[in-house]
Amino acid sequence: MEIRTASSPRDVKHYTTDRLREEFLIQDLFTPGEIKTVYSHIDRIITGAAVPVEPMILTAGDEIRADYFLQRREMGIINIGGKGTVTVDGTVYELERKDGLYIGMGAKDIVFASADGSNPAKFYFNSAPAHMTYPTVFIKPENCVQVELGSLEESNHRVITKYILPGQVESCQLVMGMTSLKPGSVWNTMPCHTHDRRMEVYLYFDMTDDSLVFHYMGEPSETRHIVMRNEEAVISPSWSIHSGSGTRAYTFIWGMVGENQAFDDMDGASMAEIR
Numbered sequence: 067m068e069i070r071t072a073s074s075p076r077d078v079k080h081y082t083t084d085r086l087r088e089e090f091l092i093q094d095l096f097t098p099g100e101i102k103t104v105y106s107h108i109d110r111i112i113t114g115a116a117v118p119v120e121p122m123i124l125t126a127g128d129e130i131r132a133d134y135f136l137q138r139r140e141m142g143i144i145n146i147g148g149k150g151t152v153t154v155d156g157t158v159y160e161l162e163r164k165d166g167l168y169i170g171m172g173a174k175d176i177v178f179a180s181a182d183g184s185n186p187a188k189f190y191f192n193s194a195p196a197h198m199t200y201p202t203v204f205i206k207p208e209n210c211v212q213v214e215l216g217s218l219e220e221s222n223h224r225v226i227t228k229y230i231l232p233g234q235v236e237s238c239q240l241v242m243g244m245t246s247l248k249p250g251s252v253w254n255t256m257p258c259h260t261h262d263r264r265m266e267v268y269l270y271f272d273m274t275d276d277s278l279v280f281h282y283m284g285e286p287s288e289t290r291h292i293v294m295r296n297e298e299a300v301i302s303p304s305w306s307i308h309s310g311s312g313t314r315a316y317t318f319i320w321g322m323v324g325e326n327q328a329f330d331d332m333d334g335a336s337m338a339e340i341r
């Protein structure tokens with residue numbers, strides 16, 4: 067498990083491109099036959115991916131000093147690859163592409179498998195510390211709350227599908243969903259915002275090999291960008307905006323953890339203050 071420390075906006079504004087990428091960008095998450103995990107000290111979120119060729123068991127690793135991965139944690143999973151299964155303490159959940167799963171604290175045995183190893187499932191996950199057990203829930207995107215935002219005129223027409231949120235799939239702190247850009251739209255989360263009460267991780271995918279997303283971060287008056295490619299994730303501290311513009315339409319998964327779970331509790335940054 068790779069560890070990333072927290073960072074101050076006063077330092078980050080002096081970072082070079084390389085240093086920014088080192089601290090916030092997560093690459094090479096999806097490797098066939100491997101489970102990759104990155105532990106951030108920011109709200110102690112773990113971002114990871116499992117790409118099973120053969121069935122793979124999720125183990126705790128030394129870093130979290132737990133008997134098993136979800137001993138004190140909860141987890142949200144979304145499959146962005148071929149069909150696969152996640153087996154939770156003997157119960158098998160079949161996940162097609164874009165299906166999700168919330169797993170409550172205390173689940174001991176988690177096994178990832180693909181229906182076809184030559185077109186493996188790509189299980190992307192976020193995990194956060196938890197204080198109680200909420201039921202494990204299989205999530206179909208078509209049954210989720212969906213919100214359409216933006217317009218083609220503003221190049222930000224998109225659909226937000228909320229997978230894990232209070233009132234739909236209960237969790238201790240994890241809130242998770244997926245945003246899909248409509249063809250011709252390239253901007254996400256612009257107008258942008260921060261939320262001092264929550265941090266966020268974005269995973270960009272559904273991108274062609276030759277397309278890029280310029281992900282914007284930083285305090286509203288000190289923005290920086292990170293160039294992102296397909297299936298790369300980026301950590302967004304609470305003090306940072308998180309917005310992107312792509313060279314064409316794309317999809318991304320957002321996961322948030324922190325003080326509250328109120329999706330709309332955002333501190334909007336006005337266009338006048340962005341620099």
Ligand SMILES: O=C(O)C(=O)C[C@H](O)C(=O)CO
Pocket residue numbers: 215224226244245254255256261266308320329332
């Ligand atoms: O397209 C968007 O707007 C989003 O997806 C917003 C993110 O979900 C977010 O930043 C929530 O705080």
Ligand SMILES: [Zn+2]
Pocket residue numbers: 259260261266308
């Ligand atoms: Zn946000």
